[in-house]
Amino acid sequence: MTDRRPYVLLSVAASVDGHIDDSTSERLLLSTPEDFDRVDQLRADSDAVLVGAGTLRRDNPRLLVNSPERRAQRQAKGFPAYPLKVALTGSGDLDPGLRFWHHGDGKVVYAPSAAVPQIRARLGVLADVVGTGARLDPGAVLDDLGERGVRRLMVEGGGAMHTLFLTAGLVDEIQLAVAPFFVGEDSAPRFVRAGHFPQDALHRMTLAETRAIGDIALLRYLVARPPLTAADRRWLAFAIQESRLCPPSSTAYSVGAVIVAEDGTEIARGHSRESDPQVHAEEAALAKLAPDDPRLRGATLYTTLEPCSRRASRPVPCAQLVLASGIRRVVLAWREPALFVADCQGVELLEQAGISVLECPELAAEAREVNAHLA
Structure with missing residues (x-):
């Protein structure tokens, strides 16, 4: 393990009733162009960006820094044009044809160790594959990323990933963009799933910033990780x-x-x-x-x-x-x-x-x- 785990930022856009998507096959656009630009800046400021396998299968994202100017600024500082791209999977069900693997710079996959041989056979040279033990362990993920020099990790979803890191007490900051409409579907995916969250009514997060981005309300919360003395x-x-x-x-x-x-x-x-x-x-x-x-x-x-x-x-x-x-x-x-x-x-x-x-x-x-x- 390393004592230099990355700073973990959760970035999420949700409807007023807390949904990050609806139940249709089409991707629900929650953000505006101005808010997408803010997210692009967050990616440019990160050493790595992370998504779960469910998000990869559902949205097929490229997960890139889109601005040429921001990519140039990263390279001028001695960094790759794009942050390291990170995927987490419990089952190992990853399609090598997804856009995630064929754009950007380095990629790494974390999975339970039993699934590693299957993933390596499926992805080949498309990504490094790292086992985290008997289960998908977010602490082991952060330890390995720390060893790779990652100091700032941006977690972009989906709900399973947000829940995994939050319930483990491994989040430092949440940036929540609230879209001004309702989804109104019980079955639609939400920001987080059921779980025991250290950030409960007795351990409230700190509201560090509120900002209007067009009709989007950005809420930035700081999450105090329980300190070791x-x-x-x-x-x-x-x-x-x-x-x-x-x-x-x-x-x-x-x-x-x-x-x-x-x-x-x-x-x-x-x-x-x-x-x-x-x-x-x-x-x-x-x-x-x-x-x-x-x-x-x-x-x-x-x-x-x-x-x-x-x-x-x-x-x-x-x-x-x-x-x-x-x-x-x-x-x-x-x-x-x-x-x-x-x-x-x-x-x-x-x-x-x-x-x-x-x-x-x-x-x-x-x-x-x-x-x-x-x-």
């Missing part, structure tokens, strides 16, 4: 130290966990295989506390690996144990790879229940090093 990094480092105490195993990860009360005091810690060969780190730490310990309600769990979402050795996985404990905040070093569990969904389960989950990319390498023998 110096204390978070320090406690997670202690959890990594705890993971080094794990009895060796060739069939399970070595994980450390520390639970810290709201006042900043440690209340429990544990590590994998601490009390028996099957016990997990989070389980070991929670077992040292009474289930009704009032300190758990405001506590943070620091764990070196994503809490498990299913397991064969116990009836209750660690993600469910955390939910039952009342802990409202989890800080982890890295997501669980697909070595032992094909699709760990611990983070998703916690976030869907309203728990704040933060990742610490700069400590991921140290946490993985403890498990280097499993690579």
